[in-house]
Amino acid sequence: MSLPITGDGRFWALAFLGLGFPACLALAWIGLTGETPSALAVCGRLAGIAAFLGLGLAALALATRGRAALFALLCFPASLAAASGPDGPVLALAALAAALLSPRPMTGRHGSARRAGAALAIALVVLARPACAPLVGMLLVPFPPPGRRVRAWRERLPLAALALLPALLPAASPGLPPPGAAGGGLVSLPVPLPGFLTGVWAAALLVPPVAxxxxxxxxxxxxxxxxxxxxxxxxxxxxxxxLAPAGGLGGMQARDLLPLAPMLILAFARGRIGTAAALRWPALLPVLAAALDAVVLPMIALRA
Structure with missing residues (x-):
């Protein structure tokens, strides 16, 4: 069963692929500076980037609300820095789950397929990061109308339980480091961002929700x-x-919290009026910020 992809979905997906790919490669290269990685390690990083880009493309193509916000989340520098590791696919899966659950109302022949796909994506996220178990709450929205609540809960609650099951398994995330294990403060970037790029990203994240x-x-x-x-x-x-023996939050990184952001995007993304799909300029601010990333980060990588 195919799912519909609208014209603006193609725009956001292609913009993500064209702008995110060079930035991901640049940050992965910076992360390898000073190391002598094996061919297997390089292939692993490339596979992580490919998974991040593929899942992100699917999220942007299938979302019906909040595409600009999802694009900004996926192209955020900390997200791109995580793309070559295990955290990148986790973030992209969370975004995909929110995108699959974005239609309002969730009816028609594609509704069941979307919910099943979202449940699978959330289960994989919870398998890797049990602390992300509250993402299961997305499976319960949109809330059903009064006359259909019994049937809706009968369909949704088993999916939510299955998606939550990996959090109850012993050693739920084999091979993946625990949140914050890599250390390095709240920003998980291999290099500091230039000041002007930080300002552009601040505008890209704050202006669209207001405008x-x-x-x-x-x-x-x-x-x-x-x-x-x-x-x-x-x-x-x-x-x-x-509660760690050392105390404090010195090991917490931005990438540990980013998979929770799709829930807020789903909560506050506005529905479309009629069938108009025209983009307004505030929605393009994340595209401008990502375009600057695609130019500046490779230059930093070359210097590194």
């Missing part, structure tokens, strides 16, 4: 539910660091 106010928000109950799930995930991620 793009067309279309309805999800109901308050759904926004509260998904925000609460994100806060629970934050607590689960921070608690092990705070």
């Amino acid at each position: 793009l106010r067309r279309g309805p928000l999800p109901p308050p109950a759904e926004r509260l539910w998904l925000s609460g799930c994100a806060l629970l995930g934050l607590w689960l991620a921070v608690l092990p660091q705070a």
Whole structure:
């Protein structure tokens, strides 16, 4: 069963591929500076980048709301830095789950396929990062109308339970380092970003939510539910660091928290008015920031 891909979905997917790929390679190269990696290690990094890009392409192509925000999340420098490791596919899977659950209402012949795909993506995320178990809350939205609640919960709760099951397995994430294991503070970048690029990204993340106010928000109950799930995930991620023998959050990295962001995107992404798909300029700010990444980061890599 095929899923529909709209014209603006193709735009965001192609922009992500064209701008994200060189930046991912540059950051992976910077991360290898000073090392003598084996061919297997290089192939592993390339495979991680390929998985991140492929899953991100699918998320942007299949989303019906919040594409600009998902694009900004996937092209955020910390996301691109994580792309060549195990955290990149985890983030892209979380974004894919939110994209699959973005239609409002979730009806028609594609609804069941979207929910099943989202449940599988969330289960894989939870398998790798048990602290991301609150992502299961996305499977329960949109909330069903009063007359269909019994049937809807009968269909959704088993999927949510299956997606949550990997968190209960012993050694749920073999081969993956625990959150923050690599150390390095709250920003997991191999090099500091230039000041102007930091400013551009600040504008790209803050301006679109304020300027793009067309279309309805999800109901308050759904926004509260998904925000609460994100806060629970934050607590689960921070608690092990705070209770560590050394104490504090020195080992926490941005990449540990990024997989929770798709829940907030799903909570606050506005629906489209009618069938208009025209892009407004604030939505293109993340594209500008990603384009600068694609130019600046390879230059830094060459100097490194």
